[in-house]
Amino acid sequence: MLLNNAISLRQAGASDWPAIEALLLANKLPTDGAQAHLTTYLLAVSNGEVVGCAGAEVYGTLALVRSVAVAPGLQKQGIGRLLVERLLHEARSRDIAALYLLTVTAPEYFAQYGFKRMKIEAVPAALKASAEFQGACPACAALMALTLREAPVVDAALPVAVLGAGPVGLAAVAQLVERGLPFIALEAGKQVGANLRDYGHVQLFSPWQYDVDHAMARLLAPTGWTMPPAAELPRAGEVVERVLQPFAALAQVAPFIKLGARVLAVSREGFDKVKSAGRDKAAFLVRYEQDGEVHELRARAVIDATGTWNQPNPVGANGLQAIGEADARDRIFYGIPDVAGALRGRYEGKRTLVVGAGHSAANALLALADLAKQSSTTRLAWAVRSPALQRVFGGGDADALPARGALGASLRRLRDGGTLEFFSGLRVTRIERFGGQLRLTGLDAKQQAVVVDGIDEVICATGQRPDLTLTSELRLKLDPWLESNEALGPLIDPNLHSCGTVRPHGHRELAHPELGFYTLGVKSYGRAPTFLMATGFEQARSVVAAIAGDLAAADRVELELPETGVCSSNLTVEGSATGCCGPAVESAPEAMVAPKRGCGPSSCAPKPAPEAVAPKRCCG
Numbered sequence: 001m002l003l004n005n006a007i008s009l010r011q012a013g014a015s016d017w018p019a020i021e022a023l024l025l026a027n028k029l030p031t032d033g034a035q036a037h038l039t040t041y042l043l044a045v046s047n048g049e050v051v052g053c054a055g056a057e058v059y060g061t062l063a064l065v066r067s068v069a070v071a072p073g074l075q076k077q078g079i080g081r082l083l084v085e086r087l088l089h090e091a092r093s094r095d096i097a098a099l100y101l102l103t104v105t106a107p108e109y110f111a112q113y114g115f116k117r118m119k120i121e122a123v124p125a126a127l128k129a130s131a132e133f134q135g136a137c138p139a140c141a142a143l144m145a146l147t148l149r150e151a152p153v154v155d156a157a158l159p160v161a162v163l164g165a166g167p168v169g170l171a172a173v174a175q176l177v178e179r180g181l182p183f184i185a186l187e188a189g190k191q192v193g194a195n196l197r198d199y200g201h202v203q204l205f206s207p208w209q210y211d212v213d214h215a216m217a218r219l220l221a222p223t224g225w226t227m228p229p230a231a232e233l234p235r236a237g238e239v240v241e242r243v244l245q246p247f248a249a250l251a252q253v254a255p256f257i258k259l260g261a262r263v264l265a266v267s268r269e270g271f272d273k274v275k276s277a278g279r280d281k282a283a284f285l286v287r288y289e290q291d292g293e294v295h296e297l298r299a300r301a302v303i304d305a306t307g308t309w310n311q312p313n314p315v316g317a318n319g320l321q322a323i324g325e326a327d328a329r330d331r332i333f334y335g336i337p338d339v340a341g342a343l344r345g346r347y348e349g350k351r352t353l354v355v356g357a358g359h360s361a362a363n364a365l366l367a368l369a370d371l372a373k374q375s376s377t378t379r380l381a382w383a384v385r386s387p388a389l390q391r392v393f394g395g396g397d398a399d400a401l402p403a404r405g406a407l408g409a410s411l412r413r414l415r416d417g418g419t420l421e422f423f424s425g426l427r428v429t430r431i432e433r434f435g436g437q438l439r440l441t442g443l444d445a446k447q448q449a450v451v452v453d454g455i456d457e458v459i460c461a462t463g464q465r466p467d468l469t470l471t472s473e474l475r476l477k478l479d480p481w482l483e484s485n486e487a488l489g490p491l492i493d494p495n496l497h498s499c500g501t502v503r504p505h506g507h508r509e510l511a512h513p514e515l516g517f518y519t520l521g522v523k524s525y526g527r528a529p530t531f532l533m534a535t536g537f538e539q540a541r542s543v544v545a546a547i548a549g550d551l552a553a554a555d556r557v558e559l560e561l562p563e564t565g566v567c568s569s570n571l572t573v574e575g576s577a578t579g580c581c582g583p584a585v586e587s588a589p590e591a592m593v594a595p596k597r598g599c600g601p602s603s604c605a606p607k608p609a610p611e612a613v614a615p616k617r618c619c620g
């Protein structure tokens with residue numbers, strides 16, 4: 001054995017890369033993607049020389065151990081043990097729940113530390129997207145995992161609190177019913193499916209087969225309920241009427257849903273955010289308001305499926321409301337108004353400016369254009385922050401979701417037809433009342449001032465964001481800019497890629513350092529613009545299985561995602577090119593239900609130019 005005092009351990013810095021690379025190459029270990037995670041590398045140093053290294057790529061509460069290597073002449077003298085033990089210690093102190101690794105050469109070595117072999121199917125999606133996994137040969141590498149923390153059973157008699165009774169919250173309820181776990185669902189709306197109801201008139205891009213959770217369907221079946229035609233496209237409101245409402249009325253469900261119950265905050269009984277010892281065993285406290293009274297309920301686990309309801313992004317282009325936006329609230333509709341129906345009077349004979357570049361904006365513009373055909377004094381204008389419009393025009397006939405392709409094509413015709421005033425590259429910064437109408441001012445792409453006068457109504461379709469105030473007393477790990485679950489961030493970041501149905505994922509990606517608390521559904525994607533309802537159903541299945549202690553089921557991936565995208569090289573961007581497979585789509589309510597980002601893994605496989613320039617991890 002080498003004398004340990006000859007070895008010191010320290011964290012790697014940028015200047016250590018050449019030594020680490022040399023060590024990896026000398027041991028025939030992969031170097032791809034390692035440099036990007038250099039700050040997580042631990043080094044063993046002897047006489048100022050790097051003689052060993054070990055890295056851990058962190059994905060939320062999960063980490064991928066890699067690059068464990070000792071200089072060939074110094075192996076089997078305890079250096080590897082020093083590195084691995086320190087790595088495990090640091091992982092525990094950083095609230096990492098599980099470690100994974102791939103190894104061709106040393107499965108027995110890692111078995112000493114408790115790592116166990118596992119099947120590739122059970123690996124969380126965030127890890128599968130890493131460079132190490134992408135480059136690995138599944139046939140020759142052993143896949144191993146070590147669980148550091150399991151969610152403790154707080155008090156199994158307590159209910160699971162489900163926050164939000166939209167499609168994903170109710171899918172979690174269905175799983176809880178099937179597993180016989182007590183639950184309470186709190187819904188701020190007066191009825192279930194409040195967000196879908198808000199744009200109930202809008203047709204979804206996803207056919208029924210992807211809009212109905214299997215567990216809900218199983219529980220509904222004995223009542224004589226029948227599945228709507230799988231290939232037909234429902235309106236958002238139909239999903240509520242034909243599925244969510246009948247499900248919520250079931251005898252096993254109805255008594256446990258509180259409607260008009262707005263969640264105010266979640267905490268842990270007897271603990272503020274700072275206090276650690278014993279925290280994991282304390283019950284959750286969910287504070288909510290119903291009929292003007294504040295109540296608290298105790299829960300063993302909490303599933304936050306509150307989505308982004310009533311949390312719109314502003315008209316202001318800088319993430320903040322435009323100056324004066326709040327005062328003009330009576331003239332601004334956030335979302336997709338029912339222009340052809342209930343709100344026709346609000347828009348008929350008016351000049352309306354639609355702000356936003358997603359499918360919600362397209363829906364609103366096409367409805368206004370129809371109205372303008374019937375009423376010649378109705379006028380419409382469209383302002384988009386980016387000059388790139390391909391994301392909303394989409395792939396036309398090439399779109400794997402035909403309804404989405406048709407929407408984009410209709411909008412392109414509208415823009416080209418001349419009936420639409422178009423402000424491209426406009427960043428709105430101020431809204432004022434002027435002569436009984438609104439005046440919007442801002443800057444164009446060349447930083448020149450733009451004034452848009454004479455607007456009667458604004459439709460703001462710039463997407464939504466999650467409400468993070470509910471959970472400010474809990475220990476959450478969120479992506480710094482998407483505000484999604486941290487492990488999902490790299491998979492869904494619209495700066496990196498706009499295509500790629502996100503791989504199915506489950507409880508491991510959806511967990512937080514706050515054991516027993518999970519964020520599901522649209523909220524788990526934070527401000528990212530895309531979400532597929534079927535993904536949410538799978539999230540619910542996995543998380544409830546984990547709460548029930550059935551880790552085998554929780555780790556299993558049961559979702560076959562549809563090929564949903566436009567990911568071909570004919571999708572060149574108007575204006576500027578971004579992303580790997582077409583530019584990102586702005587947030588929109590249909591994010592809840594429509595897989596706007598597009599292609600599944602197979603259609604995002606490496607293609608000939610021009611996508612060859614795409615970032616490597618895109619759609620990987």
Ligand SMILES: CC(=O)SCCNC(=O)CCNC(=O)[C@H](O)C(C)(C)COP(=O)(O)OP(=O)(O)OC[C@H]1O[C@@H](n2cnc3c(N)ncnc32)[C@H](O)[C@@H]1OP(=O)(O)O
Pocket residue numbers: 027029065066067068069070071074075076077078079080081082101102103104105106107108109
């Ligand atoms: C996730 C990954 O990084 S996989 C890549 C692992 N790295 C490699 O394969 C690179 C080549 N190997 C090495 O660099 C080193 O041998 C390491 C990192 C595997 C182990 O570090 P070392 O300092 O050599 O080992 P350490 O002194 O801690 O442990 C020695 C013990 O482990 C055993 N051991 C060492 N390497 C291996 C191995 N590949 N498989 C099984 N057992 C091993 C030794 O036989 C010894 O056992 P003993 O105590 O019963 O005599």
